Amino acid sequence: MKKEQLVKEAEKIRKQAYTPYSKFKVGAALLTKEGKLFTGCNIENAAYPVTCCAERVAIFKAISDGCYDFKEIAVVADTERPVPPCGSCRQVMSEFFDQDVEIHASNLKGELKTMTMQELLPFSFAASDLKEDS
Ligand SMILES: O=c1ccn([C@H]2C[C@H](O)[C@@H](CO)O2)c(=O)[nH]1
Ligand SMILES: [Zn+2]
Structure with a gap:
């Protein structure tokens, strides 16, 4: 799928x-490596x-x-x-996205800025940081 289509x-x-x-x-809109699409919108609450x-x-x-193998995500507002x-x-993305997964940030004017997970959240706290010396 082309990134413009994912933005749509x-x-x-x-x-x-x-x-x-x-x-x-x-x-x-989130795309897995095997081509499965998952979409989401923001859901607010009276308790903000x-x-x-x-x-x-x-x-x-x-x-x-049960899908974990992600390729890219598009976000629009x-x-x-x-x-x-x-x-x-960003922190949740870093839990599940490899460093080379692409994040396509967009707006309704059709502007698009693509970055990798590594670029979006460098020096991120990760599971590997939890490991203690035994
Ligand atoms: O990248 C973003 C930024 C904000 N929001 C939502 C949270 C809240 O509902 C509203 C204003 O912050 O926008 C998102 O869903 N994604
Ligand atoms: Zn958020």
């Missing part, structure tokens, strides 16, 4: 965003911090379906610049 899928799911509080709608971002919804849908994923989403 993110735009489609963005319409499902549940955002009565911020009115800020985000869509994400309980909100889940579009990126994490897409990732958690994939993980709950109505922003001036291509929408940057928040810090929490």
